[in-house]
Amino acid sequence: MHFLSTYQRIISRLLLVSSLIVTGAMADEVIMPPAVANTASNNVPTVGPSRPKNIIIMIGDGMGPAYTTAYRYYKDNPDTEEIEQTVFDRLLVGMASTYPASVSGYVTDSAASATALSTGVKSYNGAIAVDTEKRPLTTLMEKAKALGLSTGVAVTSQVNHATPAAFLAHNESRSNYIDIAEAYLTSDADVILGGGQQYFTPTLLEQFSAKGYQHISEFSELASVTTPKVLGLFADVQLPWAINDKQAHKLSHMTQKALDLLSQNEQGFVLLVEGSLIDWAGHSNDIATAMGEMDEFASAIEVVEQFVRQSKDTLMVVTADHNTGGLSVGAHDKYEWHPEVLHKVKASPDVIATRAIAEDNWQPLTATLLGFTPNEAQYSQLQSARMQGNEPLSIALRKLIDIQSNTGWTSGGHTAMDVQVFAEGPGARLFSGHQDNIDIAIKMFSLLPQSVQTP
Template sequence: MVNIKSIAASTLVATTVLSTATPFFANDVNASAKVSKSTKVATCNKKTPKNVILMIGDGMGVSQLGAYRYYKDDTTKAGLSRLSFDDYLVGSHFTISDDPKLNITDSGAAGTALATGVKTYNGAISVDKNKKPVRSVLEAWKAAGKSTGLVATSELTHATPAVFASHQASRKEEMDIAKQMVKKIKGKTHLVDVMLGGGVDFFKQKDKDGKVKLDLVNKLKASGYSYVTSAAQLKKDKSSKVIGLFAPSAMAKDKDRPAKEPALKDMTEAAIQKLSKNKKGFFLMVEGSQVDWSGHANDLTGMMSEIQAFDKAYQSAMKFAKKDCNTLVIALADHATGGLSVGSGSDYEFHPQIVDKMKMTSEGLSFELTKDGADIEKLINDNIKIEDVTAEERAAIVDAAKAKDQQKTMFAINKIVDKRANAGWGSLVHTGEEVHVYAYGPGSEKFRGAQENTNNAKHIFSFLK
């Protein structure tokens, strides 16, 4: 999958309660309110969590969540519907990095701040301004005897998951990042117990002839890890340590996701079930990676789909935490992306439900339309169910697709959706506003108020003292 950033920048419950035969997760993932209404919440007076689940909606700023609220709204009722996050809003984070030239963060610097408590330059992976490695919360929790996990829909070597388990002067060094992620601690146990996401090509590294020259997966398998490559395999897997790689690079956006790939919710549930077998506790980072990529693409369809997938994963994490009593769940963004405007022009309207008439994301459809041999007319008919598309709008897609211009094709599709949703976009990159922080469970009070994003890691470190 091509990373859309190139457009703008060339620019659980204790172990005894858990059962693999009877999972604690409900099958119903629909209404967000059902989590708080149907789950019996344990009476907890604990101040220090045994487990931490950090959920990062990459690029999921306040306006993105505002748009999602409109999208999920029950229009038969007065006022806007509540989201599953709402009751746990405790504060906000400042997202600025410590870059010598740029004053809006990238995901490397933002992730480093969240994972290590240190501000750094854009593009850094858990190194400080002097390129010196700085310890992550995942490394600290592993050293304390706890289990650790990383879940993402990007490549596992992408910036946000990478900052928790590697140190690199440049986020571009994904081959080396993969090597670090499978390293052993003091020659005994591997750093990360559960890794689920995309990126086969980085863990099975090939030479110029296409032959695998370094198989990092085999190194993990030799240490007792299972290896899964599909949703069905993940569901059946009973091991406590696993690497799941579900795509050569990034996984598909949720709306475009093939049945073979697990949803973010599925990976989150699997990770929690495996990690919670450790009586000492666990640290799990879950990233909804492609909210950000939809922002870079100005793809409203993709953005609503990706936030919804993150929302479902969040509900699963919260259901576990409410029954467990020992788990802190933190949900936040590392930054916002795309400058999404909830309403545009001179009209006081916003109708994101139009995205439900799209059968694929704009980005996903644009890739299909520009493939060699694509049946352009059929792809448009099958995937754009908006009734009033004009001949001119359709021609713009067809012409761009015939020219094999994926970006132009994507923006022609975006234009159709945005016009009817009355959505606006101000950027193709990250934006610098503060982001919401949601927290539930022991220690959640530490996250109250407007804080630097570095405090996220500092608070998590403090739970080990």
């Protein structure tokens, strides 16, 4: 399949979706992708899942299966015999492969994977909603807009980072941040929330205002926003790490606000929510910070889960774009993992490093922030790293936390591991079992309204 043409891939996926839909037996409406609708037999039962009014796709960037496993044990109450379920355990329905177009091999980056999830087409690593010939591809958001739905994104990275970009723009390279920010002007998205202020020039912001957008830069201003359209840029680049911002729940608040605003459209909406910084922590092999980001993403999922249960007409699909870091829950031939160590870490390693460098009597401060006291040899290693600057000390602190918790990593990059798929709401069963990431997009496309709705 990896070497079939784009056209053959799409047709085969549409046929798969068609077979899933007509055997669903969940409601009274057939949802048939247009490309295969006319090929269906007249004898095929005309029952299937109802089409949702709203679709919410949530992406845990870099969130391979080891992350959700680690999170389960991280959240476990040690005072009970039972290991409690998390939201990921409740909503799990399937798995997905993530490989990019064959030109990029088997290990995807966020851009190629987001392109697959937003368009249903494989492309090369670095591609932003363009195919391997760098031609624009229709995105889920564009199709939704054409059908009269509202659209939005809420992310913890810069809003023009690879994943949201692949839903709202087209570009041959994810690195063209300024171009992508400018392209958002024509996306007509109703809600854009996250970081990335440094990429939006005063002139560009004026153009957004001229198109009717409210531009806000303080997170406290979000509560006063009552109508779309809104461009909320709350940091120069990324939002703060959740471990350093424990009570803020910024992604959860952005998610709730996006739901409130987009719900004002009676036609429905499509929303992307990304826990972007799970991936960033994974690249750094930073388990304490990663679990903080997982906790915040899980909280955002629970916000959406509650919305789905109340509205009854909303589908939520949660997945990851790829796996980052090759995380292992246990390492060094020891049959153990110690999440209790992570709960005691009071700040991200980069913040601990900054404070330790600024403090002459740095050892007691470091022990307090780590939540444990390093031994003499470990203090010696930290001192050597401290003399080299913030990044070497941050790395040393991360490795020390790994030792204490017995966490392992195989890479500072991505791996080709399959990722999990979680879903709830009308059409959720379509995402059961194994699928490819382009299948997820094609199924979401098939669940959109089939024509422009009029009041």
